[in-house]
Amino acid sequence: MKKISCSKIIETVSLLVSETSRVLPEEVKELLKKSFFHEDNALSRKYLGIILENIEIAEKEKVPVCQDTGLAVFFVRQGAGVIVDTGEFPSLEDVINEGLRIGSRKGYLRNSVVDPVDRSNTKDNGPGIIHFLEGRKEEFEISLIAKGFGSENTSALRMMSPTAGKEGVECFIVDTVRNAGSLPCPPIFVGVGIGGSFEKAALLSKSALCNMGRDSRYRDWERQVLEKINGLGIGAGGFGGRTTALDLRIETFPTHIAGLPVAVNISCWAHRHGSVRL
DSSP: OOOEEEHHHHHHHHHHHHHHHOOHHHHHHHHHHHHHOOOOOHHHHHHHHHHHHHHHHHHHOOOSSSSSOOEEEEEEOTTTTTEEOTSSSSSHHHHHHHHHHHHHHHHHHOOBBBBTHHHHHOOSOOOOOOEEEEOOTTTTEEEEEEOOOOHTTOEEEHHHHHHHHHHHHHHHHHHHHHOOOTTTTEEEEEEEEEEEEHHHHHHHHHHHHTTTTSSSSSHHHHHHHHHHHHHHOGGGGGSOOOOSSSEEEEEEEEOOOOOOEEEEEOOOOOOOOEEEEE
């Protein structure tokens, strides 16, 4: 049995929250650099150059890479052989949210979380969205994606007819990006969830965004759809050019014979995600 204290989790989540807001994953930075050197549209190339400069400044000055520091979405994977001592906190969820609040304050994150009806600000960036998943025996992993809503608002879900098939799914993905235009601050990252139920497809699409850079059995199909998206010519910042999306990942789950749920979750160029294992 592995035992993890609440203080260790709070410390880990706090650091993950602040670091994710100011340091982008290496694969994200490499894709942006590749896009910059590949681009021949003058305005888009200039825009990409500004993005790369902004990334350097954020890391050097230890400040958030974007003023919209997003809504924190966590995936917590815990095995049966792991015991969490929540201490004075009622639940693991409360422990993680305490880490989120401390990390937001220490990382100088903008307070962006409000009540959905009266719009009053919670003033601490909490609570986060927390998904608990079963892990291997002594596995305990916390993944975070900080989701800005310029891109989140352009995401979409559709309950398609099974007769739509693979071609229909592709059209929906491309149309979602076309309709988004410059709103999600391209070049974007695209996560696609196919199958399951209404809510499962949405969860799969967000999980796909967190799994950027990992192997996928759909890699050939992902490249084909990515090529179609980049053929739209929206380009960096909406100025036109070669790169509208930097990467696309697909996750699937078995579904009912009468259904084909498809969710498309879009992330901006500031694709902030990270994971920590304890």
